[in-house]
Amino acid sequence: MSINEELSQAASCAVSATSDVHPMEDFLRMDRIPHIWCPTCGIGVTVNCFAQALERCGIPLDNLVVVSGIGCTGRVAGYVKVDSFHTTHGRAIPFATGMKLANPKLKVVVFSGDGDLIAIGGNHLMHAARRNIDITVICVNNFNYAMTGGQVAPTSPKGSVLTTSPYGNFEGSFNLPHLTESIGAVYIARWTALHIHRLTDSIVEALNKPGFSFVEVLAPCPTIFERRNKFGDGLDRLRYYYENSEILHGADPRDADIDLRGRIIVGTFINRDRPTYLESMNNHLKQKIGDAYKKYEG
Numbered sequence: 001m002s003i004n005e006e007l008s009q010a011a012s013c014a015v016s017a018t019s020d021v022h023p024m025e026d027f028l029r030m031d032r033i034p035h036i037w038c039p040t041c042g043i044g045v046t047v048n049c050f051a052q053a054l055e056r057c058g059i060p061l062d063n064l065v066v067v068s069g070i071g072c073t074g075r076v077a078g079y080v081k082v083d084s085f086h087t088t089h090g091r092a093i094p095f096a097t098g099m100k101l102a103n104p105k106l107k108v109v110v111f112s113g114d115g116d117l118i119a120i121g122g123n124h125l126m127h128a129a130r131r132n133i134d135i136t137v138i139c140v141n142n143f144n145y146a147m148t149g150g151q152v153a154p155t156s157p158k159g160s161v162l163t164t165s166p167y168g169n170f171e172g173s174f175n176l177p178h179l180t181e182s183i184g185a186v187y188i189a190r191w192t193a194l195h196i197h198r199l200t201d202s203i204v205e206a207l208n209k210p211g212f213s214f215v216e217v218l219a220p221c222p223t224i225f226e227r228r229n230k231f232g233d234g235l236d237r238l239r240y241y242y243e244n245s246e247i248l249h250g251a252d253p254r255d256a257d258i259d260l261r262g263r264i265i266v267g268t269f270i271n272r273d274r275p276t277y278l279e280s281m282n283n284h285l286k287q288k289i290g291d292a293y294k295k296y297e298g
Contacts, residue, residue: 027051027061029081036075040234042193042219043073043140047080049196050111050138053203064107067096069121072147072221073113073140080111090120093128096135104134104278107207114141114155115148118174122154129183131277132211138203139214140193141176142221150224157260161228177253177269180214187213188253188270192241193220195266202268211276218264229260 028051037043054064061082068077070089077084087095096108110117117125117139128135143160145151150163155176160169177188187209189202199217206213218241220226222234231237241264249267256265275283 024048024051024055025081027054027081029079032079035079037072038221038223038234040220040222040238041072041142042217042234042238043076045193045196046073046138046140046199046217046219047076049200050109050203051080052200053207056200056204057207059107059207063105064109065096065099067092067099067108067110067112069112069116070147071113071116071145072142073111074116074147076111090116090122091124092116093121093124093135093137097124097128097133100133100135101278108135109207110135110137112139113146114139114143114176115145115153118176118179119145119154125180126183129180129185129212129214132184132186132274132280134211134276134278136203136206136209136213137215138206138217139176140217140219142219142225144221144225146221146224150221150228157258159260160225162225163228173258175253175257176214176216177256181253181270184212184274185214185270186211186272186274187268188216189214189268190216190218190256190266192218192238192245192264192266194238194241195245198247198266205268205271209271211274218258218266 035044064082066077066080066082066084067087068074069087069092077086085095092110092112096110099106100108141155143156144153144162152162152164152169154174156169157173158169177190180188187206191199202215206215220234220237226237245264245266247267248265251265251269253269
């Protein structure tokens with residue numbers, strides 16, 4: 001598929017100003033459309049991929065909860081036509097954990113940005129993955145704190161010019177597939193906002209995977225990140241993604257570091273099985289109760 005065809009696919013995911021019916025209106029709050037996100041930022045396309053994934057999965061919407069935090073992507077909770085929670089900064093995952101433990105029948109999705117999930121919320125990400133809480137986390141990574149003015153984030157690649165790094169960022173950045181693999185996630189994928197169909201497929205897989213699943217979406221931030229780093233607009237960056245993305249399913253996440261001007265490794269990196277938190281807890285309690293009963297009988 002050519003770059004023009006890919007961009008046409010991405011454009012078709014946006015809500016047309018002249019269209020009366022959107023194909024995803026069963027999953028989106030159409031009374032709030034058009035959305036607030038900047039043109040070509042990629043978040044709107046990611047939301048559409050999520051809606052398409054919900055349609056394919058056939059998950060009863062009454063059993064679905066979407067949780068988001070603060071930031072540009074944190075506004076997703078207001079646009080999906082399901083029960084949703086717009087939580088405090090960095091606390092989307094503990095909110096989601098509480099809901100899953102209180103009602104294990106729920107399908108809980110955390111949909112937020114890199115600043116919210118990886119920076120202030122990083123500790124919660126780490127322990128939810130370690131415990132293998134049965135939730136799906138979709139992280140839109142635009143490499144900076146976009147909503148608050150473009151400060152350096154833990155995901156900002158070296159050399160990034162941002163509000164708090166006018167001479168270029170000198171700090172190392174998180175490699176999110178490697179980070180989440182090392183702390184126990186059972187499903188890990190990364191795509192760009194241009195990989196419409198592949199991203200949708202990965203969200204479907206993540207939703208169907210028991211345990212802590214993580215999908216990273218690399219998205220342009222045309223208003224701040226692309227402008228400050230002289231990368232052009234969002235479409236220019238999407239063309240860069242097209243020309244420099246290398247699909248390597250099953251690649252070692254340690255090799256998935258992101259260079260500002262280098263290749264971008266995408267694909268499904270991890271798909272493994274291990275007991276979820278609730279399964280481990282129930283098995284542990286059954287064993288303890290069984291041991292206590294045997295001791296009582298003896």
